[in-house]
Amino acid sequence: METDSKKPLLAIDLFSGAGGFSEGLEASGIRVALSQELHPQPALTLAFNHPDTSVVVGDIRSLDLDIMEEMISKRYPGQEIDVVVGGPPCQGFSTAGKKNENDPRNGLFKNFCNVVSYFKPKVVILENVTGFKKMYDGRIYEEAIDSFSALGYKVVDSILNAVDYGVPQRRKRFIMVGVREDIKLKFEWPKPTHQNPEVEADIFGPRLKKHVSVEEAISDLGFVKPGYEAHAHKLGALSDYQVARRGNYQRLFNHLATKHREKAELTFSYIPEGGTIGNVPDEYKSAKKTMARLDRRHISNTVLALPDDLIHYAQHRIPTVREMARLQSFDDDYVFIGKRTSGFTDRKHDVPQYTQVGNAVPPLLARAIGFQVVELLGADHVDIRSKIVRRNRHKWLRGSSGFTGYALDSVSSISLYDTHGRSISLPIDDAQPKTLGLPDLVNWKAAGKTGAKRQWAPGVNEVVNVYSESSCTQNILA
Structure with a gap:
């Protein structure tokens, strides 16, 4: 036809x-x-x-x-x-x-x-x-x-x-x-x-590509450490898959690495690569029943709506939203808007970034x-x-992907409609910043959530200290 x-x-x-x-x-x-x-x-x-x-x-x-x-x-x-x-x-x-x-x-x-x-x-x-x-x-x-x-x-x-x-x-x-x-x-x-060439023979024609491993998917994103957010790539692509997802584009979005509490990091430390919550001694377990550490050599477990079901293979933290999106095969220029995460009660009416990624069809x-x-x-x-057009729209993004998520500049022309075709207001936190020129590095834990809302609009090369109690002048690559 x-x-x-x-x-x-x-x-x-x-x-x-x-x-x-x-x-x-x-x-x-x-x-x-x-x-x-x-x-x-x-x-x-x-x-x-x-x-x-x-x-x-x-x-x-x-x-x-x-x-x-x-x-x-x-x-x-x-x-x-x-x-x-x-x-x-x-x-x-x-x-x-x-x-x-x-x-x-x-x-x-x-x-x-x-x-x-x-x-x-x-x-x-x-x-x-x-x-x-x-x-x-x-x-x-x-x-x-x-x-x-x-x-x-x-x-x-x-x-x-x-x-x-x-x-x-x-x-x-x-x-x-x-x-x-x-x-x-x-x-x-x-x-x-x-x-998987180790278990599947090439009997139906030419050799297929090898399954993409976790390391091939997200290793270039590992420069961001707990407590930091990045809005630009700092490493070159390390696999064909990374080249495809990046598309010669240097901007990064939704790449905020959680700084967990000491007790959570201790729990994570007992889980080896490829291990699960079952590896944690009883005295360090919580009510959490499902948790696994990614194995860099193999494909990922299923990405779900809850961010703490998976742990980064080399760091004691959950994956960033961007890393989860990579595991779902979204390109890096695809921006997730809304709260970064929500508590159990809020999830009855919120669909935060992690849930958006986990619920998506790859x-x-x-x-x-x-x-x-x-x-x-x-x-x-x-x-x-x-x-x-999508990448030009990145200029409209303001603030950070943390807490309530990105805001949009007043010049943006995004429209949503109700089921009868009428325009509706956007689910955006208007308290987020609307102007450029604010500090590149921000200690959000010192500022608190209220202060965080007044912070910067992302520039191409920014790597921002989000939760760490270290100095605002510290550089992640130092």
Whole structure:
């Protein structure tokens, strides 16, 4: 099937989170025209990084689809929606969840189907946890199959492991793809591009690339020590993966290394590389049940929404948001906006940076799926991400990624919309700084959180002392 090669395919991304699937689709040649996300913080992250996407904030059950169509038509006149993709909340299906069959979130795929029925895209992609297929004796899975079939789609599904597509992390996801029945072509699953050469023989063709290790993913970021934040690279790229994520760009964002309390550092010290909380003597354990130290030689454990599930392989600290994003295969110019982290109570309404990263679909996995859709529909395999516009927007960032996160300069032109297409205010802390020229190095522990809000706007070469009690003039590279 051939399409107009001058115009990319258009997609809608539902339950979009911070935009991992959108990032991968656009890297494969599919423009995300509109996204929907319940929470404003990840929605703002997506809007900041995807200037060509109209981002709607609110419950999918209240979407005014007529208005959504108008928004798309105004921005992309004369084009139809080719792809609808979405990952309904997985708590009811997850093997780590409470497995409540009556969890109202389990039925949100019905609202996904409502959007599919309205726009009638050529391809539908449903992403979820692996438990989606087997949970509750497969009843919800069968309901999804029946729903898409009734809408006129030929459905296939598979379990894909992100590590096989260049993501340095064990992460399996359930993927269901529906192709509209009038399209007489079969969707082909993406072939793995990476493997573990120690256990997988090259019997299906030319040698694949080796799985990307933790060290290959984040070793160039290890110059930042606990208590510091960096906004620029200080080391050269040390692997092909790092070259790809950096893209000849020297700026860094969301790279604040936590300075933990002495008791936490002592606990971490008992966990060897590749070890777990089980290595810690009982007298030094806390209520935390899940914790593992990364092993630099191997791929990462699954990146989750809680930052203290993983410990850096060489330092007694959790990974930075940037390091977690690297393990998820986000490029370094992708900025996460909102609180850096939140307490248990606040997470009922906040989606902080760590959670945004942990909940995301790895962009490289999404890109692999997107390539197959582009191939199926005869479109162009071109990376259409608006990288220049995205990087120009970095000039609008103010403050630090710590505490309440980055603020935006008053000249910024980011927009978010409610489910009826009306503009809404941005979830930004207005107390953050709006001007340039403040000190390069700041002792935030001495200043306290109130003082920290009055600090600097990042410059290209800044490495900032965030929590350390050492002198403000200390340089991290000394």
